[in-house]
Amino acid sequence: MDLLIRNGRVVDPAQQIDETLDVSCSGAKILRLGKKLPVPSPRTEIIDARGLVVTPGWIDAHCHLREPGREDEESIASGAAAAASGGFTTLMAMPNTTPCIDNAALVAFVLNEGARTPVRVLPIGAITRDRAGKELTEMAEMAERGAVAFSDDGNCLADSRILRRALEYSRLAGRPLIDHPEDPALSRNGAMNEGTLSTRLGLAGIPREAEEIAVSRDIALAGLTGGPLHLAHLTTAGSVELVRQGKKKGLPVTAEVTVHHLTLTEAAVSGYDTNAKVSPPLRTAADIKALRKGLRDGTIDIIVTDHAPHSVEEKETDFQNAACGMIGLQTALPLVNELAGEIPLAVLVAGLTCNPARIFGLKECGSLQPGYRADLTIYDPESSWVLKPELILSRSRNTPFLGRRLKGRAIRTVCGSRTIFKA
């Protein structure tokens, strides 16, 4: 079925477009953008997008789909359903599954399972076997089989020598590495941001320097090896400044921020709300300000969810022992929408479309240029709704936003011209 989306506010940062336009799609591709476009074929669905925002399909470059191994928490299929309803068309799945995605056969498994879902699921492979930080994986073969990037996910590559070798070797694989920057010796046992609040709550803190030391080292190694290195979920003002300086020197580094680090402070954990326990931890209002500024000035390239489903048992326990992470695929769109204004919409959309497409080499993706994949996110920026448990399509419900009123809702998600979600 062909598509003609009429009169939406089309925001396509790759083409510097932000105006009311029509978008026509034929086959699985974008046909053209323009005013008063003709109907492309007799088999065309016409969508009235007046008052709605139309963007390239959103890409989440950092999420956890838990399959294989923890299908009680999420499956590739359930994560994909949550993603589609949250406006995402492409997911990059982190490799911290059981077993971990550290060989080509497992990359193929994730791709095959993903192919049965309505969204595009792209596997991220591990940098080291079993993410143990000791031996490199067969990155070249995994890349050939479809891994879009490599990461040891929650485990920072603490051994600088291994990270150096991995960065060097990744040139053969032709794919970027993603590091979770956190000095494990400084963050060990930490459950939240270190500061006055951690002292009051009697919880072990993680100082911001744990991240900044690792960011600084990672940037240095990107310089030494030629990278490319992508820094996962920055949380501190200091990290933003380090990346800013690194980019100024022309070093091959890119960076991301999660939706929750852009919107929540450490205050969310007071009362020991384990749904607000995340790794790296939520920081302070000053950090949020710096992260937003970093996004505006291009220091931070992309916005991710770090969607991390966890079972009730892993979350309904004492804070120290509770699992880290929150789900985010269905709350990202409204929370990002609520930031529009303070941060230009084009910057936010770029962080979810053309920037991740560029960093991870996703072809014909992240923009609405003719011939590109017909992946679209159409949302109502004014629609207000309350996140109720029964609306959650993920198999887990660990989010501190439950019960919260949110503004902005996906109206239709289109992947390869196919409508994969309709409100």
Added chain:
Amino acid sequence: MAWTRKHLLSIEELSAAEINLVLETAASFKEVSTREIKKVPALRGKTVATLFFEPSTRTRTSFELAAKRLSADVVGFSPSTSSLVKGETIIDTGENLEAMKVDCFVVRHASSGVPALLARKLKASIINAGDGNHEHPTQALLDLLTIQEHKKRFRGLKVAILGDLRHSRVARSNIWALTKLGAEVILCGPPPLIPPGLETTGARVTVRRETALKDADVIYILRIQLERQQENYFPSLREYSRYYQVNRETLSLARPDAIVMHPGPMNRGVEISTEAAEDRRSVILNQVENGIAARMAVLYLLLVGK
């Protein structure tokens, strides 16, 4: 004023008026323990369960005696003999006991926030008997009762608290309690054992024992856990004692009528010398005695006082 709380989870959440109400109630219960028949019927028909996920002798015994002297039925639960070893969750354990119609849980756990978690999940009243590095509110209340008996006031008193401030729930509860009641609190310990932001409570912080002890009215010595040395919070017990021990010599810096307190159990020869522990100014056993009255007051207010 009237008591309105269902739980006692922290001192931080209490107002000065609430703290004073507990102290007044405790003072009136103190006499019960001096009677030939040490019992009043205030909590007859109520069931109190002690839920200690972490070992304790004195706090648990103190709570049990307090409940019994108020005629409550008391049951104890300890993880070694329980189904916790079979993987039962904290909440399951609480819900199972609650199904037996327990009115009040006295909870101790090695992890901060567990009493708050149980308070959210259970219908019964929860008393925090020490959670991780967070708070130990009844310890602070019995300490206040002890200070009040000896000093008759809090406002303007200089209270020095020495030791492992980072890991001490006793310190946190006492800092909140004493600053709320107008005492001047000075905290002292080796720098790695001073957590960030302590001064935001209104207390002062120093690393010098002499500064803390100078003209102090109350000297509160925290237990130093011997394993902290292995974690490199300080190089040796020897050096710790050299710079932080309260002994006869350093005690002389305080006011002549200063009192010496310790929440127990003491490491004699480490944070406190035997001479200081047994000095006429030591009120350590007095604290233990007041534990019963303070806990009777808390149990009474939570279960009847509303």
